[in-house]
Amino acid sequence: MKPQIITNSDGEPAFAVIPYDEYQALMERLEWLEDLRDSKAFAEKLARGEEEAIPVEVVERLVDGESAVKVWREHRGLTQEELGEQVGLSGSYLSQIESGKREGTVKVYAALARALEVDVDDLVAVGNEE
Numbered sequence: 001m002k003p004q005i006i007t008n009s010d011g012e013p014a015f016a017v018i019p020y021d022e023y024q025a026l027m028e029r030l031e032w033l034e035d036l037r038d039s040k041a042f043a044e045k046l047a048r049g050e051e052e053a054i055p056v057e058v059v060e061r062l063v064d065g066e067s068a069v070k071v072w073r074e075h076r077g078l079t080q081e082e083l084g085e086q087v088g089l090s091g092s093y094l095s096q097i098e099s100g101k102r103e104g105t106v107k108v109y110a111a112l113a114r115a116l117e118v119d120v121d122d123l124v125a126v127g128n129e130e
Contacts, residue, residue: 003017004018005017058075067098067099067100069116069123072116072122072123073116076116083112087111089111
């Protein structure tokens with residue numbers, strides 16, 4: 001690749017002009033390098049225990065619109081009764097939240113998030129979008 005160099009009024013290089021297909025190839029390589037950097041950073045955080053690897057099955061269930069509370073509860077290996085006990089809810093109330101028959105309060109979702117070790121947004125934004 002030999003770019004065309006355009007200089008400013010002082011004769012200093014100001015712009016480099018390259019064919020568009022070469023520009024696209026450079027952008028693809030840059031995106032690939034950024035992805036590689038991000039994946040290495042994630043792997044390092046994962047190794048230090050700062051990030052959690054989420055199984056694809058969990059992600060697929062969340063993307064499919066299944067109740068986030070239920071998905072995360074099952075992923076953590078808890079029954080409705082066990083989770084309810086941890087957060088001070090009855091199993092039937094938790095069942096209604098999971099089925100969408102009842103909305104929890106912010107306080108309830110905050111308690112569920114703490115017990116399930118996720119952010120509140122992980123329970124509300126994914127599990128309750130229409």
